[in-house]
Amino acid sequence: MSRLVPTAEMTLGPFFPREFAQGLNDLAPGAGDAIEITGRVTELDRRALDNVILEIWQADRAGRFDNPQFPGWGRAATDAQGNYRFRTIRPGAVAGRAPHVNFLILYSGLMRQLQTVMFFEASNDPVLMAVEDSRRSRLVALREEKNAFRFDIRLRGEDETPFFDD
């Protein structure tokens, strides 16, 4: 069977409707032991970026991706100071993988989406191991409080976040 070529991705641009990113960053309404993931998105020279769109995809607490009670997907936009915030639950380990949260980043000046992954601790996870040794710690969130994690994303420049081709 002949294969169709996927449509070319293009930049999100600067005018993604604000309301498309509202009310979608709380994945754990009513969940008792929710965690918070916050961070700041910056470009070269550490300048903070406004209205960056971040989408996440994660397993439930048992490591499942098909739990009808837990969507596992969320979206947030950065504010004028570059800050985003998700409220979710800590994912369980998926077979062969350490607990993690997948991130997708969309913004003007990015010709296509960028993908990265947040981990809760260093491990031998095969996706974490795909990043060169010296940069792996950039993918491990900083634990600020018992249930609060910080995951800053630097698109380019010193200490830039490792991103994945696919």
Place this chain on the structure above:
Amino acid sequence: MPTLIERRDPLTQAQGVERGYAQTARRWPAQPLARRPHTAAELSGPPPVARLLPVQEGDLAGHGARRAIGQLIRLRVRVVDEDGAPLPGTVLEAWHCNAAGKYIHPNDSHDAPVDPNFYGAARMLAGDDGVAELRTIKPGAYPVPDTHGWWRPPHIHFSVWGRVWLSRLVTQMFFPGEPLNEADAILNAIRDPGARGRCIASLAPSATSEMLFDYQVVVRGRAGTPGLP
């Protein structure tokens, strides 16, 4: 059936730093992107997205006294995977500027009038045939600030979900016969002329008061076949 995701083809997909689009040099990572194995995380979908996102009627043009100013158009957008199989029930988000080239967005500083009857954002659901329709007005062109003469051609932004996490697609649809298409730094970042051409909608015969355009979106992924041992 598992979904397979193949590598992006650099001829049909843009990435990196583009001359003529200065922000790319401040934002695209300087380090090479890492290749990772595909596990359940990357090859599962966020299927409940359609339940989380409220879907509206695909009409931004309005009627009667509430009609938006501009050329009425109707878009027939078909979403398929790389096998050509339609994706019924998938969510599409669309957004675009008004006929004068102005977005309803606080970050748009372009000196062009706001149309009180136009709000340029819609979220749609594809039907059984993978087709979603949007009735709207044709967006205008507008200058990009601080670029010494880069004008964006009329275009409509689309955000689409495919079968799995790696199928997510955000793109822009262009209109046929627009002279600004020839020089646009975003459209022309797609090096392959065929792939570029597929980002341009095609005019279809219409017996109604709207110009009709067809546009096909191909999301990444094809049905997996059992691998050889």
